[in-house]
Amino acid sequence: xxxxxxxxxxxxxxxxxxxxxxxxxxxxxxxxxxxxxxxxxxxxxxxxxxxxxxxxxxxxxxxxxxxxxxxxxxxxxxxxxxxxxxxxxxxxxxxxxxxxxxxxxxxxxxxxxxxxxxxxxxxxxxxxxxxxxxxxxxxxxxxxxxxxxxxxxxxxxxxxxxxxxxxxxxxxxxxxxxxxxxxxxxxxxxxxxxxxxxxxxxxxxxxxxxxxxxxxxxxxxxxxxxxxxxxxxxxxxxxxxxxxxxxxxxxxxxxxxxxxxxxxxxxxxxxxxxxxxxxxxxxxxxxxxxxxxxxxxxxxxxxxxxxxxxxxxxxxxxxxxxxxxxxxxxxxxxxxxxxxxxxxxxxxxxxxxxxxxxxxxxxxxxxxxxxxxxxxxxxxxxxxxxxxxxxxxxxxxxxxxxxxxxxxxxxxxxxxxxxxxxxxxxxxxxxxxxxxxxxxxxxxxxxxxxxxxxxxxxxxxxxxxxxxxxxxxxxxxxxxxxxxxxxxxxxxxxxxxxxxxxxxxxxxxxxxxxxxxxxxxxxxxxxxxxxxxxxxxxxxxxxxxxxxxxxxxxxxxxxxxxxxxxxxxxxxxxxxxxxxxxxxxxxxxxxxxxxxxxxxxxxxxxxxxxxxxxxxxxx
Amino acid sequence: xxxxxxxxxxxxxxxxxxxxxxxxxxxxxxxxxxxxxxxxxxxxxxxxxxxxxxxxxxxxxxxxxxxxxxxxxxxxxxxxxxxxxxxxxxxxxxxxxxxx
Numbered sequence: 001x002x003x004x005x006x007x008x009x010x011x012x013x014x015x016x017x018x019x020x021x022x023x024x025x026x027x028x029x030x031x032x033x034x035x036x037x038x039x040x041x042x043x044x045x046x047x048x049x050x051x052x053x054x055x056x057x058x059x060x061x062x063x064x065x066x067x068x069x070x071x072x073x074x075x076x077x078x079x080x081x082x083x084x085x086x087x088x089x090x091x092x093x094x095x096x097x098x099x100x101x102x103x104x105x106x107x108x109x110x111x112x113x114x115x116x117x118x119x120x121x122x123x124x125x126x127x128x129x130x131x132x133x134x135x136x137x138x139x140x141x142x143x144x145x146x147x148x149x150x151x152x153x154x155x156x157x158x159x160x161x162x163x164x165x166x167x168x169x170x171x172x173x174x175x176x177x178x179x180x181x182x183x184x185x186x187x188x189x190x191x192x193x194x195x196x197x198x199x200x201x202x203x204x205x206x207x208x209x210x211x212x213x214x215x216x217x218x219x220x221x222x223x224x225x226x227x228x229x230x231x232x233x234x235x236x237x238x239x240x241x242x243x244x245x246x247x248x249x250x251x252x253x254x255x256x257x258x259x260x261x262x263x264x265x266x267x268x269x270x271x272x273x274x275x276x277x278x279x280x281x282x283x284x285x286x287x288x289x290x291x292x293x294x295x296x297x298x299x300x301x302x303x304x305x306x307x308x309x310x311x312x313x314x315x316x317x318x319x320x321x322x323x324x325x326x327x328x329x330x331x332x333x334x335x336x337x338x339x340x341x342x343x344x345x346x347x348x349x350x351x352x353x354x355x356x357x358x359x360x361x362x363x364x365x366x367x368x369x370x371x372x373x374x375x376x377x378x379x380x381x382x383x384x385x386x387x388x389x390x391x392x393x394x395x396x397x398x399x400x401x402x403x404x405x406x407x408x409x410x411x412x413x414x415x416x417x418x419x420x421x422x423x424x425x426x427x428x429x430x431x432x433x434x435x436x437x438x439x440x441x442x443x444x445x446x447x448x449x450x451x452x453x454x455x456x457x458x459x460x461x462x463x464x465x466x467x468x469x470x471x472x473x474x475x476x477x478x479x480x481x482x483x484x485x486x487x488x489x490x491x492x493x494x495x496x497x498x499x500x501x502x503x504x505x506x507x508x509x510x511x512x513x514x515x516x517x518x519x520x521x522x523x524x525x526x527x528x529x530x531x532x533x534x535x536x537x538x539x540x541x542x543x544x545x546x547x548x549x550x551x552x553x554x555x556x557x558x559x560x561x562x563x564x565x566x567x568x569x570x571x572x573x574x575x576x577x578x579x580x581x582x583x584x585x586x587x588x589x590x591x592x593x594x595x596x597x598x599x600x601x602x603x604x605x606x607x608x609x610x611x612x613x614x615x616x617x618x619x
Numbered sequence: 620x621x622x623x624x625x626x627x628x629x630x631x632x633x634x635x636x637x638x639x640x641x642x643x644x645x646x647x648x649x650x651x652x653x654x655x656x657x658x659x660x661x662x663x664x665x666x667x668x669x670x671x672x673x674x675x676x677x678x679x680x681x682x683x684x685x686x687x688x689x690x691x692x693x694x695x696x697x698x699x700x701x702x703x704x705x706x707x708x709x710x711x712x713x714x715x716x717x718x719x
Binding site for chain 2: 090325591592594596597598602603606
């Protein structure tokens with residue numbers, strides 16, 4: 001029963017802050033932090049129990065929510081290694097980011113509102129993780145969308161922020177539509193929403209291959225929206241309008257990873273479906289990974305660079321699921337949660353110090369922000385996947401899986417992404433923390449409530465990868481116990497892959513170093529020579545332009561015009577205003593008989609009586 | 620020989636005169652008087668029926684009617700006086716404020 005507390009506590013905290021303690025800033029933040037911390041301490045013993053005995057039976061509990069003949073909708077939890085891992089990440093990173101926010105948001109007028117939204121988010125996210133059926137995951141899926149909307153639009157008086165919030169919500173809606181259809185397909189085919197029962201039916205071969213293909217592709221649509229995969233990736237970079245802790249928690253560590261979590265949850269379906277499903281997933285991931293890494297090169301806003309690197313990482317995870325190793329995807333999800341949250345929080349600390357997002361207005365910050373700079377560099381090394389930081393192990397898992405899968409295009413895309421990641425992360429470090437002084441004022445290190453989470457996250461970002469060393473037993477993969485596709489499941493530590501990826505990363509770092517530190521490669525000359533491609537990158541491949549000017553302006557607006565015509569003319573004018581007009585004019589006509597003259601009334605009355613008499617006499 | 624028909628014709632004539640008075644005359648006092656006429660035409664017919672049908676109930680109703688008519692006229696005249704004090708007119712075509 002204490003598992004329900006995971007949902008009740010954050011929800012209660014959100015409600016309490018909204019209704020009662022909104023005016024007391026400190027109290028609100030303590031309630032919110034207390035709720036997420038309590039969740040962490042509920043999760044911790046379960047997590048440790050599962051780590052101690054990886055093959056523990058899963059726990060499932062539920063109650064009936066809607067029960068009609070032929071359909072049962074439950075609200076329930078499913079605790080297995082996969083959800084325990086995710087619970088641990090969400091509550092642990094969540095706690096650190098809550099604590100960090102206390103410092104980061106210190107004199108914001110919306111302080112209490114911020115914490116209420118964070119609690120709402122924790123509630124929704126834990127709901128996704130715990131869900132034991134598709135309907136429940138869908139409900140909480142929408143709830144994280146809502147909290148994401150509220151938090152992106154946190155500075156709603158800023159037009160860019162409210163636009164970004166709307167964009168995120170609407171773009172997600174497209175993906176969620178597919179998700180909803182997918183749920184319908186699966187329910188239609190299997191007659192249940194429950195994951196374990198669906199898995200049972202899939203293993204028993206009750207679902208036809210085409211149904212499974214359709215179902216998995218439609219469910220994947222949900223992941224495309226939430227995990228910001230190409231072509232619905234456009235919302236994530238704009239989502240950086242929200243406060244930085246939000247970017248760290250929601251748009252890097254947890255919510256955007258929910259898509260990957262969901263794919264891992266339904267991996268039994270993906271791997272049982274015809275290979276076309278996983279191929280689509282793998283290529284979507286690879287395109288996103290490579291495209292986003294390229295785009296990150298063209299950005300100069302510290303948060304946007306990290307945002308694009310997040311996109312790229314999400315692409316990696318999705319590709320990993322696609323090449324048949326959901327385990328590697330989840331492993332990358334875990335390491336990514338730590339190092340990306342760390343990077344965002346460091347970026348927040350830098351922004352806090354410099355009051356700007358533009359890396360060209362920073363430079364030489366490392367002596368001023370020692371802790372931030374150190375942790376940022378550690379996080380970046382993990383992100384780039386340098387041996388032996390966490391990113392190395394998780395990226396290596398994915399690349400090995402791609403290599404073992406045998407599709408060299410995917411493998412090449414992965415390696416190329418690693419190379420470009422090396423370049424732009426090096427650029428980010430060098431331009432922000434080293435080189436010439438370009439900042440104004442006197443930046444100072446952030447308060448301990450911000451730096452302590454950085455240090456804790458940095459420790460995890462460095463070491464957490466060690467749990468996934470392939471030669472260890474038991475290691476991460478055996479803990480998770482996901483059944484991968486046959487070809488991708490069993491692959492050891494591939495020396496070729498490890499060495500080649502290390503070489504390309506170092507090549508990337510060296511190019512970055514030569515360009516942005518020693519100046520051997522002059523960035524301005526490069527910019528002049530490759531002006532065209534650079535402009536392409538700066539404008540994000542014109543995908544946003546394409547959406548704005550073609551999809552929205554041409555197609556969407558035409559549809560909107562037709563809908564408006566139908567709405568205004570048929571629904572409003574005919575169906576609603578029509579009867580009103582009729583009644584109004586009938587009233588206008590009838591009231592002309594109310595003259596106020598007594599004799600008129602008498603006349604009508606007498607006439608009526610006479611008519612009655614005549615009628616009576618005639619019949 | 621005066622028969623029931625004669626009484627009924629008288630009653631009908633009085634009734635018609637009364638209705639015409641209510642419909643045509645503008646003076647509210649005349650209208651009130653015309654209504655009394657209608658009233659009494661009914662009383663006549665009731666009394667006549669009572670006489671010719673050898674039943675006392677008609678007569679009793681007439682007596683009730685006269686009592687009620689007295690009270691009604693008292694109220695009607697009182698309202699009339701109040702209206703006159705306020706509006707300084709007794710013509711119904713000027714008393715037409717209760718309208719749309």
